[in-house]
Structures are given as C-alpha cells and as structure tokens.
Amino acid sequence: MxxxxxxxxxxxxxxxxxxxxxxxxxxxxxxxxxxxxxxxxxxxxxxxxxxxxxxxxxxxxxxxxxxxxxxxxxxxxxxxxxxxxxxxxxxxxxxxxxxxxxxxxxxxxxxxxxxxxxxxxxxxxxxxxxxxxxxxxxxxxxxxxxxxxxxxxxxxxxxxxxxxxxxxxAKQAATDRRLAETWRQVAHGTPTRELIGASEAHRRLLQEIELVAKSHLTVLITGETGVGKELVAQALHQQSDRRHKPMISLNCAALPESLVESELFGHVRGAFSGATGARGGKFELADGGTLFLDEVGELPLTVQAKLLRVLQNGQLQRLGSDQQRHVDVRIIAATNRDLAEEVRAGRFRADLYHRLGAYPLHVPALRDRGQDVLLLAGYFLEQGRIRMQVPTLGLSRAARDAMLAYDWPGNVRELEHLINRALLRARAKDASPSPRQLCAADLDLAANTSQTIVGEPAPPGPGSAHGGLRHAVDEYQRQLIESMLAHHEGNLSATARALRIDRGNLHRLTRRLGLATPARPPHQRRRSG
The missing domain is CATH 3.30.450.40 (GAF domain)
Structure with missing residues (x-):
C-alpha cells in the first residue's frame, strides 16, 4: 500500500x-x-x-x-x-x-x-x-x-x-527575542520602528549592540546620513540596565551655538537675556538614564570642554551658577563626520573624541546590506499603505532589480521618502481599489541619480569607460567635485550644498577618489573660543 x-x-x-x-x-x-x-x-x-x-x-x-x-x-x-x-x-x-x-x-x-x-x-x-x-x-x-x-x-x-x-x-536566539521587544519601544513606552534586516552586516550590528548595551561604556555611533543611528541608540538604551529610566535626545546641529550650553547643562534665572527662570538641562533630565547626542561633531569647542568635564567626573554647573550638581548619565553619541579628521583639523577635541569613542559602533550603509533594501521597502510600503489608505502595492521584478542596483546615497531615510513618493503617485494615478505592482518608473530612481548642477562637466564619453562602469562613474565624480571645489575656493561645506549631499559624505568621497581637500582659509575656520 x-x-x-x-x-x-x-x-x-x-x-x-x-x-x-x-x-x-x-x-x-x-x-x-x-x-x-x-x-x-x-x-x-x-x-x-x-x-x-x-x-x-x-x-x-x-x-x-x-x-x-x-x-x-x-x-x-x-x-x-x-x-x-x-x-x-x-x-x-x-x-x-x-x-x-x-x-x-x-x-x-x-x-x-x-x-x-x-x-x-x-x-x-x-x-x-x-x-x-x-x-x-x-x-x-x-x-x-x-x-x-x-x-x-x-x-x-x-x-x-x-x-x-x-x-x-542558543545565545543568538535570546538576543533576537530581546531585540524584538527593544525595537518596539523607546523611553516612556513610545513605539518605534524596527531594526529590520537579514544581511550579514546587519546581523553583526545587532551582535555588537547586544555586546555593549549592558556595559557602562560610552558609545560613539558612526555612519552616513540616514542609516538609522538614532534607532541604534534606542536599541542600546532599551537593552541596557538603564532602560527603565529616560532616554533624552539632543540634536547638536539643530541649535544655535548660543543655546547649546543651556540645553545641555541648564541655566539659572538671569544667566542671559530671556532667562526669566531657572531650568535644568538635558543632563539633569537624563539623570539615571541615557543622553543621546546626535550630530555630536557639530558641538562648539567651548561646549566640548565642558562636556568633557561632565564625562570625567559627573559634575556640571548650570549656566550662570557656581553650584556643582552631580548626574549619573550614560552618553551615546552619533555623527556622520569623520571625527578623527575633525581632530586633525582642530575642529574637535582629541580628549573628548577618545572619551566618546570608548566603544565605536559603525552602522553600515544601505548599499552594503544587500537584499535588506527589499525587506525595508516592504516595511515602508505596508506602513505607508495604511497611513495613506491605498490598496496593497507590490514591487515588480524590474523595480526590485532597480532598487538593488541603486547606490542609496541617502540610505534608509532616502528609501523611506522614495517609497512614500511612490505611494502618493500610485494613489493619484489609480484610485481603483484593485492592487497593482510598482514598476521601476514609479520609483523614479533615475531622477535621484541625475541632479543637474550649473557648471558641471560633460559626462565621460564612451572611450572613458574602458575600466568599466564604476571607473567611468568615479572619473565623472572626480571631475565634478574638482570643478565645484575650485568654484567655491576649497570650501567643503559650500561645495556639499551645491552638490546637494552631506558634508561628511563629500569628505569621504573626496578621500576615496584621491582628491586633496584644500585647507580652509583662516577666516572660514571656526573660532576656538
């Protein structure tokens, strides 16, 4: 039978x-x-x-x-x-x-x-x-x-x-279960996005998060703009022994220099014009918990010195006060800058750099994570579909191939914005309840790769591609960046704005292409206070 x-x-x-x-x-x-x-x-x-x-x-x-x-x-x-x-x-x-x-x-x-x-x-x-x-x-x-x-x-x-x-x-499975809970929470029980991925680079990142989370070490999270450094900081806090205390965040690049010190350390009444009452700073709010300093490379040198003293002995003074206050705070910092280069250029204190970098944690770029881009695209498609009330949308094979071939200079943040734009176009193009697939044209990746800039050099001709596509693209980027640097007299920040990319990304690109970045004129350098 x-x-x-x-x-x-x-x-x-x-x-x-x-x-x-x-x-x-x-x-x-x-x-x-x-x-x-x-x-x-x-x-x-x-x-x-x-x-x-x-x-x-x-x-x-x-x-x-x-x-x-x-x-x-x-x-x-x-x-x-x-x-x-x-x-x-x-x-x-x-x-x-x-x-x-x-x-x-x-x-x-x-x-x-x-x-x-x-x-x-x-x-x-x-x-x-x-x-x-x-x-x-x-x-x-x-x-x-x-x-x-x-x-x-x-x-x-x-x-x-x-x-x-x-x-x-198995130890790894225990890690995954803890992370599954961590990714859905931040301080005060606020839902957060998941750290989604299945690539080897992503798995190594999760292992490092687990390794350092429960330690007392200060963590310096590095990575390009848009890779998800804040989500990594939240995961570190939620896996630490401080998870029941608050995690307070401060974007160091979002405040004028005159307010950074007050935001960090607080102030007393009359400390400056408009200070009508005493106010605690981020350090006091984070006492017992975690303080996340995003874009820490933007801190003025004068504030860097005071931050170093707090890290060394846990003592701080509110702006305008002589009274010492003790705080117990773990620092997690993040930057898309090359802080070692900033130290060599005199724009960042070497002692603070080594104090913050007790445990460096690098978040990989999206282009280095293989098919993780498709998992993240699915996540954003489903979230956006619910938010925008559109039918279920899939990705055609051509769309998936285009996403895998794209370089993603803006990383996960760029992917999220691209998916949201595609959802808006899909909703405007077809109001019927029937499902459909997004094609490569819906994603409009070509528009993201062809930013028109006045004065840019002509694209390399067919003869310049003898070294392959990557060689031709590198040569075109090299010519363009050299032209724009010369036009802006070596000012890296102005060149980055003209090229519509992050300054840190431009600095890394010039190093990879073997371009010498001119020294900044003395009148352009940030004063050391």
Whole structure:
C-alpha cells in the first residue's frame, strides 16, 4: 500500500525536528511540505507579536513581503482567521481586503489573490500566529480537505514549539527575542520602528549592540546620513540596565551655538537675556538614564570642554551658577563626520573624541546590506499603505532589480521618502481599489541619480569607460567635485550644498577618489573660543 501524500510529507518533517537546522530552514521546509500536500501559489507563516502579524517564512511571495508588518485591526481577513479555532476559507467574491493582493509572484496582469485559506497556530493553548495559503485560481481550494490542513497546522505548531525550545539554548536566539521587544519601544513606552534586516552586516550590528548595551561604556555611533543611528541608540538604551529610566535626545546641529550650553547643562534665572527662570538641562533630565547626542561633531569647542568635564567626573554647573550638581548619565553619541579628521583639523577635541569613542559602533550603509533594501521597502510600503489608505502595492521584478542596483546615497531615510513618493503617485494615478505592482518608473530612481548642477562637466564619453562602469562613474565624480571645489575656493561645506549631499559624505568621497581637500582659509575656520 502506498503511503498517503500527507504521511509522505509529514515523515521528513518529523525527522527534521531532531536535526540542528536554522529556524528559518525549519520553517521553509514546513511550507514546502504543506505545498506538496495542498498545492497553491503562495504560503506564509506569520508570528503574532502584540497586535502585529510578522511574516517569518514565505513561499511564492515577493521578497519584500518579509519586511511587512500586518496590524490585525487593519486586516479583517487575518483577524477572522485568528478568531476561528479551525481552518477558514474565503469565497472568491469575498469583499474583505486581502493583505497579499499584489504580493504573489505571478505574471503581469494576474496580481490579485482569488482563493484564500488560513488556520491559526496555537502553542500551549495560546495563539502563536497563522498559516495562510493563497491561489490565483478562484477554484483551487474548492475541494480541499480542511481536516488535512488543520492536522498540518498542529504539526506546524509542534515544529514551531520545538524550534523555539532549541533556540532558547542558543545565545543568538535570546538576543533576537530581546531585540524584538527593544525595537518596539523607546523611553516612556513610545513605539518605534524596527531594526529590520537579514544581511550579514546587519546581523553583526545587532551582535555588537547586544555586546555593549549592558556595559557602562560610552558609545560613539558612526555612519552616513540616514542609516538609522538614532534607532541604534534606542536599541542600546532599551537593552541596557538603564532602560527603565529616560532616554533624552539632543540634536547638536539643530541649535544655535548660543543655546547649546543651556540645553545641555541648564541655566539659572538671569544667566542671559530671556532667562526669566531657572531650568535644568538635558543632563539633569537624563539623570539615571541615557543622553543621546546626535550630530555630536557639530558641538562648539567651548561646549566640548565642558562636556568633557561632565564625562570625567559627573559634575556640571548650570549656566550662570557656581553650584556643582552631580548626574549619573550614560552618553551615546552619533555623527556622520569623520571625527578623527575633525581632530586633525582642530575642529574637535582629541580628549573628548577618545572619551566618546570608548566603544565605536559603525552602522553600515544601505548599499552594503544587500537584499535588506527589499525587506525595508516592504516595511515602508505596508506602513505607508495604511497611513495613506491605498490598496496593497507590490514591487515588480524590474523595480526590485532597480532598487538593488541603486547606490542609496541617502540610505534608509532616502528609501523611506522614495517609497512614500511612490505611494502618493500610485494613489493619484489609480484610485481603483484593485492592487497593482510598482514598476521601476514609479520609483523614479533615475531622477535621484541625475541632479543637474550649473557648471558641471560633460559626462565621460564612451572611450572613458574602458575600466568599466564604476571607473567611468568615479572619473565623472572626480571631475565634478574638482570643478565645484575650485568654484567655491576649497570650501567643503559650500561645495556639499551645491552638490546637494552631506558634508561628511563629500569628505569621504573626496578621500576615496584621491582628491586633496584644500585647507580652509583662516577666516572660514571656526573660532576656538
């Protein structure tokens, strides 16, 4: 007698339970086995985290699906599946919005999901998540054996439980669980965005966060503009022993020089014009907790000296006061500048640089994170879709290829803005409730790479590309930057503004291209006080 298809699929899964496989591989094999028993176009395993359903494994969906977060209250189909004990099938003409519309990998013109099944997963009598099956054929599940799906769901629950027990023995899994809670909180319980990613560079960053979070060390977070340095600071605070105390933030670049000292250390009445009362500074507000100094490289030299004294002995004086106050504050600083270069140029104190950099933590650029860009795109698409009330939007293969090929000079922040613009265009272009996919033209990445600047050199001709595309692009950038530096008499800040990029990014680019940055004239240098 030949074994049943269900038994044939279950036996390898039972063997897998005793094997030391990564959690993601266990889940992938689970979905493959389910698809062999119950043919369909797409499957997903989603974990319930508070009021969110988070995809942990998918088959047949676009890669950005793993970056999406489905709020149960906004997804009536998923809410209905969770509410039922057994399997739930939705009729092909069901008018409830489907969270997967536009996300199933398919040929153009066949984007909308037509037949949907789902079953909740319970572990120890508590809802853990969902298994969902979707088909582009509206009659696919008409004859399906629902008890078979329910039996498979029980096996899935057993697989999940076994995986979680094995992972509790591993240090990395414990780290992931702590981070899962950390990413959803900041001081005072305010929700925050997740640190989303699956690349090796991102995984190393999470490991470093765990390593240093519980220490007393001051952390200096470096990285280009828009990589998410503030989210890293929040994760450090939430994993530290100070997480029950406040985390106070100060953007050092957002305040005029005359107010920075008052904001940091506070002031007494009459300390300066307009000081009508005494006021504590950020250090006192953060007492017992964490003070996050963003763009610390922008601090004036006079304030740097006072900041160093507080870091050394925990004593501060309010502006206009002789009274010493003691504070217990952990400093986390961030900058997109090369502070070592700033020290050599005399714009940053060497002793403060070494004090802040007790533990340097570099956040990788988005272009160095591989397919993380697609996970982040999926996350922003889902968040923006809910906020703007637009149908589900997927990413076409051409759009994904364009995103992976793009250099992302503005990093994650640029990606978020680009997705929001694409959502606005999609809403204006097509007001119908039908889902569709964003194509490469919707993203308009070409516009981001071709900023027109007066006086720029002509693009290199075909003969200049003998060293490949990267060589041709570098040569064009080198000519453009040399021309603009000469036009602005070597002023790096003015050149950066003209090129519409961050000054720190321009400085790094000139070093990579082997360009000498002229010394700033004495009248342009910041006074040391």
């Amino acid at each position: 030949n074994p049943s298809p269900l038994l044939t699929a279950l036996l390898p899964l039972l063997d897998d339970l005793s094997r030391d496989l990564p959690q993601a591989e266990h889940y992938r094999r689970l979905l493959l086995a389910l698809r062999s028993c119950l043919p369909c176009d797409a499957l997903a395993l989603l974990r319930l985290e508070g009021d969110l359903l988070v995809p942990v494994a998918v088959l047949g969906f676009s890669p950005d699906t793993l970056g999406r977060r489905f709020r149960v209250a906004d997804q009536p189909r998923l809410a209905q599946i969770l509410a039922n004990q057994g399997a739930t099938r939705f009729a092909a003409d069901c008018d409830l919005p489907d969270p997967y519309d536009g996300l199933v990998e398919s040929t153009p013109g066949r984007l909308q999901v037509h037949d949907c099944l789902g079953c909740p997963l319970y572990i120890d009598d508590r809802p853990w998540g969902l298994l969902t099956l979707d088909s582009l054929d509206p009659a696919r599940f008409g004859q399906i054996d629902l008890p078979t799906l329910e039996a498979f769901t029980r096996l899935a629950a057993a697989t999940v439980k076994a995986c979680e027990r094995m992972d509790r023995l």
